Amino acid sequence: MAHPALAARLRTFLLGYSGTSLATGLQVVLLPWIAVALVDLPALQLGWVQASVLLPNLLFLLFGGALADRFDSARVAAVSCLGLGTCHAALAYYLLHQLPSLALLILYGVSLGVCTAFLQPARDNLVQRCARTPKDGNTRLSEARVQHTVTWMMLAQYGGQAIGMLLASRFDSWGAELLLLIQVVVLVVAAVFFFSMRHLGPVPRVAQLKLPSALLEGFAEVRKSRAILELVLLVGFNGLVHIGVFLVVLPLMAESYGRGASYYATLQIAFVAGTVIATVAMLRRGQGNTPGRGVLMCLLYSAALMIAISFGPTPYGLMFLCACWGAVAAASAGLGKSIVQILAPEQVRSRVISIYQLSLFGSAAIGALAAGVISEFSAPLTTLWWAGVFSFVAFAVAWYSGALRQLAVRGEDAIEQ
Numbered sequence: 001m002a003h004p005a006l007a008a009r010l011r012t013f014l015l016g017y018s019g020t021s022l023a024t025g026l027q028v029v030l031l032p033w034i035a036v037a038l039v040d041l042p043a044l045q046l047g048w049v050q051a052s053v054l055l056p057n058l059l060f061l062l063f064g065g066a067l068a069d070r071f072d073s074a075r076v077a078a079v080s081c082l083g084l085g086t087c088h089a090a091l092a093y094y095l096l097h098q099l100p101s102l103a104l105l106i107l108y109g110v111s112l113g114v115c116t117a118f119l120q121p122a123r124d125n126l127v128q129r130c131a132r133t134p135k136d137g138n139t140r141l142s143e144a145r146v147q148h149t150v151t152w153m154m155l156a157q158y159g160g161q162a163i164g165m166l167l168a169s170r171f172d173s174w175g176a177e178l179l180l181l182i183q184v185v186v187l188v189v190a191a192v193f194f195f196s197m198r199h200l201g202p203v204p205r206v207a208q209l210k211l212p213s214a215l216l217e218g219f220a221e222v223r224k225s226r227a228i229l230e231l232v233l234l235v236g237f238n239g240l241v242h243i244g245v246f247l248v249v250l251p252l253m254a255e256s257y258g259r260g261a262s263y264y265a266t267l268q269i270a271f272v273a274g275t276v277i278a279t280v281a282m283l284r285r286g287q288g289n290t291p292g293r294g295v296l297m298c299l300l301y302s303a304a305l306m307i308a309i310s311f312g313p314t315p316y317g318l319m320f321l322c323a324c325w326g327a328v329a330a331a332s333a334g335l336g337k338s339i340v341q342i343l344a345p346e347q348v349r350s351r352v353i354s355i356y357q358l359s360l361f362g363s364a365a366i367g368a369l370a371a372g373v374i375s376e377f378s379a380p381l382t383t384l385w386w387a388g389v390f391s392f393v394a395f396a397v398a399w400y401s402g403a404l405r406q407l408a409v410r411g412e413d414a415i416e417q
Helices: 004-038 043-054 056-070 073-095 102-131 143-168 176-195 211-224 226-256 260-285 291-309 315-343 346-377 380-401
Strands: 408-410 414-416
Touching: 004 043, 004 073, 004 102, 004 143, 004 176, 004 226, 004 260, 043 056, 043 102, 043 226, 043 346, 056 073, 056 102, 056 211, 056 346, 073 102, 073 176, 102 143, 102 315, 102 346, 143 176, 143 260, 143 315, 211 226, 211 346, 226 260, 226 291, 226 315, 226 346, 226 380, 260 315, 291 315, 291 380, 315 346, 346 380
Parallel strands: none
Antiparallel strands: 408 414
16 A cells, blocks of 8 residues: 555645656647647647747747756746746737737747647656655655556656646537636646646755756766667657657648537547556556667667558547557656666756757757658658658667667666666
């Protein structure tokens, strides 16, 4: 039976995390569909709108990680939630009067990206806090408990996103304004949960280094570990090729099927349903003692799925393949985040997390732009085919390198590299 304090911390953390994820689930459907259905933007401009949410990560994620290491992560996460809520409230107010322009949608996306860049490393840094009981003190947590907590975190993320996407599927009948206001309310509640965690766990250590040196310290830690370095490079490839393609090609394919916003939301829900199924399976069976090899196999499966989608499946076939893609993405994300949580030292953990996320989402912004350009001049299915081919090549290179392939968790208290 779980320790009462541990259960309370985990419950508070998961409620806050699921709230931010619900808002994200609404956002990932709402923003592109406002751009495509209401403003009628072409593929290239849709790529710019999608990239505007991701590009701020290139500038602010590292600062967000340094801020979370210097100050209380719970407070940083709470303030970031309030910032996101303000952005959604502003767009809802504007939509009551007129349709937004391309410039306004990009400004909205950039504002969301800035707040998210500070939220992500602070929120993920709370994993170790909610996994630690009072009797643990400052001792190092076992890899098994960290992996278990990360899996719960991923379940809260994907479950919240699924609920958000279900709400977004009501776009045609409810309208964008009501859905934006739901995001505002949920984010305010999530901020309250995160703020309530500010007294839980040890007091944050005061940083001794100035900000530029503190940022470099995070990169130095990544370079010291071959496994973390290879993982950061690999998630950068995933962001460039997989997320970028997913953000731009999927709404274009949904529009070409002529089934409206509800079908696009259904594709997103199918993707998230796959993530939930995979995460529940990891909760029941664990993540295994070779998480690095699992990450590599997920890359291989993603390559096969993208090539399968490039052959132009039926609407129901596309839903099934999206669910499979979601299961693979969840397994990859859960394993990757566990590796970072286990290998990164406590004093620089937020900065290592921010570098990991910078590699993923920063490259995803570039990938969204590239996918928009390619899809403007060729069929979206062609973009998917080439993405699958490049993924096969990346798998072969990473497997040959061997750092992730050889990473193994040994029992409860040791990890080998």
